[in-house]
Amino acid sequence: MANTLPTKPGRTPLDALLVTGAVATIGLLIVVPLASVFAEAFSQGPQAWWEAIAHDPDTRHAIWLSLTVAPVAVAFNTVFGIAAAWLVARFRFPGRTLLVALFDVPFSVSPVVAGLALVLIFGRQGILGPTLAWLAMKVIFAWPGLVLATTFVTLPLVVRELIPVMEAIGPEEELAAVSLGANGWQVFWRVTLPNIRWALLHGIVLANARAMGEFGAVYVVSGHIAGATDTMPLRVEKLFQEYRTPASMAVASVLAALALVTLVAKVVIERRLEAESRDLAAVRNVAAKSDPSPS
Amino acid sequence: MSIHIRGVSKKFGSFQALDNVSLEVPHGTLLALLGPSGSGKTTLLRIIAGLEWPDAGRIEEDGADVTDRHARHREVGFVFQHYALFRHMSVFENVAFGLRVRKTPDAEVRARVDELLHLVRLDGLGNRKPAQLSGGQRQRVALARALAIRPKILLLDEPFGALDAKVRVELRQWLRRLHDEIGMTSVFVTHDQEEAFELADEVVVMNQGKIEQQGTPDEVFEQPATPFVIDFLGNVNVFHGRVENGRAFWHGVPIAYPDYPHAQARPARVYLRPHELDIARLAATGSPAGQNPNHSAGEEPSLLAEVLRVSRSGPLTRITCQPHNSSGELHVDLPTATARDHSFQPGETVAITPRNVRVFLPDPEYVI
Structure with missing residues (x-):
C-alpha cells in the first residue's frame, strides 16, 4: 500500500490543531450521537429495551413491515441496476449521458418531493387514481406505495456501483464467452455475474441500509398509520412525538445496530473488491515483468 | 477452411475503419494482418470472428456466406489481445468453457482439456487462477481455450504483444508448429513486421482501412508495392x-x-x-x-x-x-x-x- 503521503516525523502546533479538529468533528458528529442512542435505549435496562421492541404490537408490525419492504425494493434495484449498468457500460447510444444523469435524480431530489410525486400519480386524485380504484388496488397509504417510494430513493445505489466496475472489466471476457459459443444467459451467469459479484453485493448492502432507514418519501406515501403503514423510522418518530423517548430510542437502536452491521459488511466487501481489482490489474498488466514463476 | 472477404467496409462514427477491403485466405494458410494502430486490422479480424458487423460487404467461409451468422455459431477460435481469460475460473475451467456451454459430457470435457493443457505445455496447472500465471502461460491458456472447440479458423489479435521479447520469440515458433500440426486456417494481427515475416505464409499490409499490399513475406519485403509499405517496414x-x-x-x-x-x-x-x-x-x-x-x-x-x-x-x-x-x-x-x-x-x-x-x-x- 504505497498510496499514502510520506509522513515527516515531528509535529508542528498546526498539525496538532488539525488532528484535534478532525477527531473532535468525528466524535461530535458521529460517535457521540450514535453512543447516546444506545445509552438512551438501554437507560432502563435490557428488559425494558426488549419489552419496548417485542411487546408493542405496533412496533412489531413496523419492524416486520421494514423487513418486507426493504428486500423487495432492493431486489427490484438489483435487477434494474444490473440491466441498466450493462446497457450503459457496454453500449454507446444517443441519450446515454442523459440516462446516466437520470439515474442520479433520486439522489438530487428531496425524498419528500419524490413521495409527493408518487401521491400525484398513484393517489386517489392522481393520474392513475381512477384506474387503480377500478382495479381495487391501493398503492398510496399501503404496502405497494412504501415499496415504490423506497425503490425510488435507493434506485441509484446498485447501478452507480456497477457502472464503473463493468467499465473497468471491459467487454473482452464476455466477447470471449460468445466466441466460444455461450448464449446470453450463459454469458451472464458464468462470466458477467461472477465478475461483478462483489460490486453488486456492495450496492445491495448500501441500498438495503438506505431502504431500511428511508423516512421522507415513505412518510408522505404511508399516511403514517400505526400498525399498518408505519416502517421502523416512522415508528421511531411517532414514539418520539408521543414522548415515549426510551421506546423510541429502543427502535432507533435497532436501526443503528443495522447500520453497524452494514458498515462491517461494507468493509469486508470493499476488501474483496480491492483484491479483485488487483487481480484484474495483474491479468491485464501488459508485458508483466514480474512473472510469478510456477512453483 | 478458406476465408473470403468481399468488399467489407466499416465506420465507427466518422472514422472509416475499413474501406472496401477484399481478401482471400486459402485453407491452411497462416496469414498476418500487419499495420499501424488504427489501420483497421483488428476491426477486420473481429468482423471475421463475427464480433463486429460490417456496414457493407460479405464474409464467406468455404464459399458459404456467414456474414449474418452470430459469433456464437461461427466456430471460430479467437485469442484476444490481453487474452480475456475468465479471471474467476481456474485454468481448467477456462479451457473447458467452450465445451461446457455445449453441454459436453464431463468425462469428455476432462479428456479434451487435459489433452489441450498437454498440447500447450501447461500440464498440472489446471487448478491455477489466471492471476497466478505468467504472461506466456496466460497466452497459452487463451490458445488452449480457443482450440477446445476445434475451430476451423483461429484468429489472434496481437498474440505476442504483451510478452517479453524472449518469451515472444519462443511462442512464435511454437505457434507456427502448432498451426502446421493442427492444419487450420489462422489469421493474426500484428504491428511488428519481424513477427509477421517470421511467422506468416502470407502478409497483408494495411493502412487507413485499406490493404496496401498482400503477398508472401519475401514479396512484401523485396517488392514493397507502395511508399507506405516501405516506410512502415522501416x-x-x-x-x-x-x-x-x-x-x-x-x-x-x-x-x-x-x-x-x-x-x-x-x-x-x-x-x-x-x-x-x-x-x-x-x-x-x-x-x-x-x-x-x-x-x-x-x-x-x-x-x-x-x-x-x-x-x-x-x-x-x-x-x-x-x-x-x-x-x-x-x-x-x-x-x-x-x-x-x-x-x-x-x-x-x-x-x-x-x-x-x-x-x-x-x-x-x-x-x-
Missing part, C-alpha cells in the same frame, strides 16, 4: 530526388529507372535500404561536387560521403555517413566482420553505391 534511407529520361537522381547521382522514360522531370522519393548499399574507402581527394570523379562509363555511379559514426549492434555494424552535398544522414549496414576488415573511421571519405533502389513518384494529384 529501416530505410529516404531522399527526395527527381526522375527524368529513365533515370532517377539521388543527390545528383543518376540511377537507372526505366519506369519513367519521359523527358519532363518530376520529383520522386528514393528509398535505399541500409543493407543494400556498398561502401568503399576512397583516397581523401573527394571532389566538392559529391560525385565520384573516378567513376568511368561502365561503372555504377556512386556518392561521396563523410563517415560520421560507426556503431556496432551485434552481427551488423551501422555506418552513418553524410553525403558531401547534403545535410541529411545516410545509414549503411555491413556485416560486422566486413566492417571490421575495412575499419572505417569517422571523418574519412567513402564512396557509396546502391545495389538496389526503389523509387516512388508521388501520386499525380499531389503534383503541383
Whole structure:
C-alpha cells in the first residue's frame, strides 16, 4: 500500500490543531450521537429495551413491515441496476449521458418531493387514481406505495456501483464467452455475474441500509398509520412525538445496530473488491515483468 | 477452411475503419494482418470472428456466406489481445468453457482439456487462477481455450504483444508448429513486421482501412508495392530526388529507372535500404561536387560521403555517413566482420553505391 503521503516525523502546533479538529468533528458528529442512542435505549435496562421492541404490537408490525419492504425494493434495484449498468457500460447510444444523469435524480431530489410525486400519480386524485380504484388496488397509504417510494430513493445505489466496475472489466471476457459459443444467459451467469459479484453485493448492502432507514418519501406515501403503514423510522418518530423517548430510542437502536452491521459488511466487501481489482490489474498488466514463476 | 472477404467496409462514427477491403485466405494458410494502430486490422479480424458487423460487404467461409451468422455459431477460435481469460475460473475451467456451454459430457470435457493443457505445455496447472500465471502461460491458456472447440479458423489479435521479447520469440515458433500440426486456417494481427515475416505464409499490409499490399513475406519485403509499405517496414534511407529520361537522381547521382522514360522531370522519393548499399574507402581527394570523379562509363555511379559514426549492434555494424552535398544522414549496414576488415573511421571519405533502389513518384494529384 504505497498510496499514502510520506509522513515527516515531528509535529508542528498546526498539525496538532488539525488532528484535534478532525477527531473532535468525528466524535461530535458521529460517535457521540450514535453512543447516546444506545445509552438512551438501554437507560432502563435490557428488559425494558426488549419489552419496548417485542411487546408493542405496533412496533412489531413496523419492524416486520421494514423487513418486507426493504428486500423487495432492493431486489427490484438489483435487477434494474444490473440491466441498466450493462446497457450503459457496454453500449454507446444517443441519450446515454442523459440516462446516466437520470439515474442520479433520486439522489438530487428531496425524498419528500419524490413521495409527493408518487401521491400525484398513484393517489386517489392522481393520474392513475381512477384506474387503480377500478382495479381495487391501493398503492398510496399501503404496502405497494412504501415499496415504490423506497425503490425510488435507493434506485441509484446498485447501478452507480456497477457502472464503473463493468467499465473497468471491459467487454473482452464476455466477447470471449460468445466466441466460444455461450448464449446470453450463459454469458451472464458464468462470466458477467461472477465478475461483478462483489460490486453488486456492495450496492445491495448500501441500498438495503438506505431502504431500511428511508423516512421522507415513505412518510408522505404511508399516511403514517400505526400498525399498518408505519416502517421502523416512522415508528421511531411517532414514539418520539408521543414522548415515549426510551421506546423510541429502543427502535432507533435497532436501526443503528443495522447500520453497524452494514458498515462491517461494507468493509469486508470493499476488501474483496480491492483484491479483485488487483487481480484484474495483474491479468491485464501488459508485458508483466514480474512473472510469478510456477512453483 | 478458406476465408473470403468481399468488399467489407466499416465506420465507427466518422472514422472509416475499413474501406472496401477484399481478401482471400486459402485453407491452411497462416496469414498476418500487419499495420499501424488504427489501420483497421483488428476491426477486420473481429468482423471475421463475427464480433463486429460490417456496414457493407460479405464474409464467406468455404464459399458459404456467414456474414449474418452470430459469433456464437461461427466456430471460430479467437485469442484476444490481453487474452480475456475468465479471471474467476481456474485454468481448467477456462479451457473447458467452450465445451461446457455445449453441454459436453464431463468425462469428455476432462479428456479434451487435459489433452489441450498437454498440447500447450501447461500440464498440472489446471487448478491455477489466471492471476497466478505468467504472461506466456496466460497466452497459452487463451490458445488452449480457443482450440477446445476445434475451430476451423483461429484468429489472434496481437498474440505476442504483451510478452517479453524472449518469451515472444519462443511462442512464435511454437505457434507456427502448432498451426502446421493442427492444419487450420489462422489469421493474426500484428504491428511488428519481424513477427509477421517470421511467422506468416502470407502478409497483408494495411493502412487507413485499406490493404496496401498482400503477398508472401519475401514479396512484401523485396517488392514493397507502395511508399507506405516501405516506410512502415522501416529501416530505410529516404531522399527526395527527381526522375527524368529513365533515370532517377539521388543527390545528383543518376540511377537507372526505366519506369519513367519521359523527358519532363518530376520529383520522386528514393528509398535505399541500409543493407543494400556498398561502401568503399576512397583516397581523401573527394571532389566538392559529391560525385565520384573516378567513376568511368561502365561503372555504377556512386556518392561521396563523410563517415560520421560507426556503431556496432551485434552481427551488423551501422555506418552513418553524410553525403558531401547534403545535410541529411545516410545509414549503411555491413556485416560486422566486413566492417571490421575495412575499419572505417569517422571523418574519412567513402564512396557509396546502391545495389538496389526503389523509387516512388508521388501520386499525380499531389503534383503541383
